[in-house]
Amino acid sequence: xxxxxxxxxxxxxxxxxxxxxxxxxxxxxxxxxxxxxxxxxxxxxxxxxxxxxxxxxxxxxxxxxxxxxxxxxxxxxxxxxxxxxxxxxx
Numbered sequence: 001x002x003x004x005x006x007x008x009x010x011x012x013x014x015x016x017x018x019x020x021x022x023x024x025x026x027x028x029x030x031x032x033x034x035x036x037x038x039x040x041x042x043x044x045x046x047x048x049x050x051x052x053x054x055x056x057x058x059x060x061x062x063x064x065x066x067x068x069x070x071x072x073x074x075x076x077x078x079x080x081x082x083x084x085x086x087x088x089x090x
Contacts, residue, residue: 006024007024008028009028009031009034009035
């Protein structure tokens with residue numbers, strides 16, 4: 001493997017163990033002040049959450065809504081066992 005990279009944390013100087021890694025260890029990644037500053041700036045730029053008044057309404061009907069009654073209407077006239085198979089059951 002040619003072109004060994006050094007750790008991205010300023011002042012570390014260790015060689016990175018994996019080809020795709022930026023830091024030599026998890027500890028170096030966790031204590032890197034430049035990384036923390038980048039993350040802070042990134043979180044400040046993110047979109048703030050919407051207040052509840054501007055969020056979408058779900059439109060659920062809680063009053064008078066009976067899901068079992070609707071299911072009974074859908075299944076009306078249907079049989080669990082087809083008519084041709086019911087002769088074999090007896």
